[in-house]
Amino acid sequence: MNMQLTDTQTDERSTVLPDTATNTVMKLPTPTQLRQELPLDADLARQIAEHRDTVRRVLDGTDPRMLLVIGPCSVHDEVAALEYGERLAKLAVDVADQFVVVIRAYVEKPRTTVGWKGLMYDPERNGEGDLAQGLVRSRRLMLNLARLGLPLATEALNPVGFSYLEDLVSWTAIGARTTESQLHREMASGLPMPVGFKNGTDGSVGMAVNAMKSAAHAHHRLGSDGDGHPAMIATAGNPDVHLVLRGGRGITNYDPESIAEATATLRAAGVSPAVMVDCSHDNACKQAERQLDIAHHVMAQRCAGNTDIRALMLESFLEEGRQNDGEELVYGQSITDPCIGWAQTETLLKALAATGRNP
Numbered sequence: 001m002n003m004q005l006t007d008t009q010t011d012e013r014s015t016v017l018p019d020t021a022t023n024t025v026m027k028l029p030t031p032t033q034l035r036q037e038l039p040l041d042a043d044l045a046r047q048i049a050e051h052r053d054t055v056r057r058v059l060d061g062t063d064p065r066m067l068l069v070i071g072p073c074s075v076h077d078e079v080a081a082l083e084y085g086e087r088l089a090k091l092a093v094d095v096a097d098q099f100v101v102v103i104r105a106y107v108e109k110p111r112t113t114v115g116w117k118g119l120m121y122d123p124e125r126n127g128e129g130d131l132a133q134g135l136v137r138s139r140r141l142m143l144n145l146a147r148l149g150l151p152l153a154t155e156a157l158n159p160v161g162f163s164y165l166e167d168l169v170s171w172t173a174i175g176a177r178t179t180e181s182q183l184h185r186e187m188a189s190g191l192p193m194p195v196g197f198k199n200g201t202d203g204s205v206g207m208a209v210n211a212m213k214s215a216a217h218a219h220h221r222l223g224s225d226g227d228g229h230p231a232m233i234a235t236a237g238n239p240d241v242h243l244v245l246r247g248g249r250g251i252t253n254y255d256p257e258s259i260a261e262a263t264a265t266l267r268a269a270g271v272s273p274a275v276m277v278d279c280s281h282d283n284a285c286k287q288a289e290r291q292l293d294i295a296h297h298v299m300a301q302r303c304a305g306n307t308d309i310r311a312l313m314l315e316s317f318l319e320e321g322r323q324n325d326g327e328e329l330v331y332g333q334s335i336t337d338p339c340i341g342w343a344q345t346e347t348l349l350k351a352l353a354a355t356g357r358n359p
């Protein structure tokens with residue numbers, strides 16, 4: 001599973017200088033090396049370019065369908081994630097006249113305090129932080145999901161981490177905990193796909209609007225090249241940025257008044273009024289089943305004429321609910337936020353599509 005290391009890369013842990021540091025550093029393969037080991041072939045690259053264009057067209061309203069970003073809160077088991085992907089790819093065909101279905105392939109999890117941070121950071125979930133293995137497994141999983149024909153969504157949390165994966169992703173989220181971060185805005189400014197900024201964890205939309213303005217702008221940022229060398233990166237600005245309403249602590253924002261207030265703010269700021277409603281997270285008060293009613297409620301608003309609502313996000317997996325990580329895990333059930341199960345997912349997507357056909 002471990003990547004080949006170059007002559008200059010050893011797998012020894014070395015003490016970091018200066019002397020105040022007690023950290024250890026373990027060298028990793030570079031993004032270029034990982035991309036060479038797990039390459040994106042020309043057909044898949046074409047597919048991803050087409051998916052990104054489709055997502056852009058949905059978000060700018062040229063394509064009248066809605067975007068539906070759906071899948072597990074996090075991936076901890078690649079087999080279950082692929083089984084979910086296979087089922088979703090079939091269901092996506094049934095609703096393709098109404099929805100562009102994008103699968104959540106979330107391998108980095110932002111934590112409120114501490115907790116498992118995702119497949120990329122701790123693939124064995126044993127606290128060892130085997131990033132060398134996590135990066136390989138994350139990229140391999142994403143390649144396999146993309147080969148099912150689905151566009152991929154993920155949250156870009158660590159700009160270095162994302163440089164190992166970004167060529168595989170068609171829609172990217174900047175999460176509620178990082179929307180206000182300049183580093184994430186700079187990163188989004190140079191990303192080659194549409195990016196959704198979540199409102200803040202306190203429910204505030206203003207910081208996401210500021211993020212959109214910043215990410216649409218050109219930047220000079222400090223980063224590294226594909227070979228891991230420090231580099232100045234000049235970004236052009238990302239024209240395909242939008243707002244994601246996900247509620248906040250004790251606040252929901254999927255109702256008509258909240259959405260109207262958000263789109264008025266977006267228009268006043270001169271940025272895209274396109275909105276994705278995240279039916280999970282604080283909108284669902286972390287109760288997975290609430291997503292069902294929320295999705296119907298938002299779809300009804302869209303069918304009643306609010307075409308600024310261009311997208312929905314749902315957290316869904318094979319089994320409903322969530323479980324604590326441990327020895328005996330239920331196959332296909334989330335170990336982070338609760339999700340709706342497959343049966344609910346199938347019923348919901350078909351019902352939403354039927355509403356879209358006969359508003």
Ligand SMILES: O=C[C@H](O)[C@H](O)COP(=O)(O)O
Pocket residue numbers: 073109110111112113114115281336337
């Ligand atoms: O989407 C997942 C979680 O909401 C997010 O990662 C924060 O989780 P936590 O509050 O359990 O740390």
Ligand SMILES: C=C(OP(=O)(O)O)C(=O)O
Pocket residue numbers: 073106110155173174175176177198246281
């Ligand atoms: C962490 C997530 O969302 P948020 O940033 O809204 O909490 C997520 O979508 O997995």
